[in-house]
Amino acid sequence: MSQADLSSEIGAALPFLRRYARALTGAQSTGDQYAAATLEAVLADRSILEDTSSYKVGLFQVFHGIWVTTGAPVTEETSGPRAAAQRHLSKLTTNSREALLLHTIEEFTISEVGEVMQIGSDESEALIETARQEMADGMSGRVLIIEDEAIIAMDLESIVADLGHRVTGVARTRDGAVKLGQQETPDLILADIQLADNSSGVDAVNDLLRELGERPVIFITAFPERLLTGEKPEPAFLISKPYSEEQVRSAISQAMFFSSTETLRA
Structure with a gap:
């Protein structure tokens, strides 16, 4: 693929990466910081996308690597809805929410979720089901x-x-x-x-x-x-x-x- 085609593919996927990043963090500014860091990493070395099944999967894979390396943090709050969210987050099985969002909102297949998260398909499927159960538990409104x-x-x-x-x-x-x-x-x-x-x-x-x-x-x-x-x-x-x-x-x-x-x- 030419440099122009690669840039076009990345450009087409970037809005959806930003959507995913905001869904994880709950805030546009924090999510965009992660998306920007992902783009910077790809621009510094575009070869990191070459061994993935698609450039979109590769872009999300780079994002996930940055996300887990930084500990998947959200801005610390002591009160209000974000503080409550953080308390909920601490109880979730590691990576389950990410797997659910990748599969249901971003519409990656089970195998693609595994590729993004660099885990097996069986594990990604189990994480998705775990997230469904944990996020629904005791929540109504x-x-x-x-x-x-x-x-x-x-x-x-x-x-x-x-x-x-x-x-x-x-x-x-x-x-x-x-x-x-x-x-x-x-x-x-x-x-x-x-x-x-x-x-x-x-x-x-x-x-x-x-x-x-x-x-x-x-x-x-x-x-x-x-x-x-x-x-x-x-x-x-x-x-x-x-x-x-x-x-x-x-x-x-x-x-x-x-x-x-x-x-x-x-």
């Missing part, structure tokens, strides 16, 4: 769904309920979302980007966060790369349309577990 398509909204309601959470309401517009949020404070917001009256789910979420304070948010969009440009604040949790049930389940568990978010302003 109230979920506000902002989605204008009735069928999708019903599907999301079913997934949320199956996970043991309660839906506080379904909003089809920005104003409707704010009204529902005021009536009952959600623990998690699950939001589409484009709403029924051409209002913005991003604006609805920012309205709610200003009024209700910090809480986890999952955005849904058919074009996630448009929100992962690095040019402005970005969501910590983002899934793509069309989505799979497993992606939504994983994102909800992850967001509830690591209860922090970055606002996204249009």
Whole structure:
């Protein structure tokens, strides 16, 4: 592959590496620091990608090497949602959350997860199942769904309920979302980007966060790369349309577990 083609492949994978990094750390700034360190390592020696099954797998593999070498840290907090998240993190089986995110959110196969983490497929599969069980254990809350398509909204309601959470309401517009949020404070917001009256789910979420304070948010969009440009604040949790049930389940568990978010302003 030519130098130009390699740069193109890395450029295409980089937004998704940044998404993964933010999901691990819960914050855009910390996640981007890890993504930047990964890119620097690859630019210093591009040969480290040559023995991997794909350049995307190789990029994530380099990231994982840096992540585990630094002890997979998050910024130390003494109070608030990040401190609570750290207490939860200390109880997780090593590498299980990483394996789950790689498989369900980034859509790597079991074998690719093993390649990224440099472990066997059996071990990567076991880690994924362990993460599902540990992250769901004893965690439940109230979920506000902002989605204008009735069928999708019903599907999301079913997934949320199956996970043991309660839906506080379904909003089809920005104003409707704010009204529902005021009536009952959600623990998690699950939001589409484009709403029924051409209002913005991003604006609805920012309205709610200003009024209700910090809480986890999952955005849904058919074009996630448009929100992962690095040019402005970005969501910590983002899934793509069309989505799979497993992606939504994983994102909800992850967001509830690591209860922090970055606002996204249009």
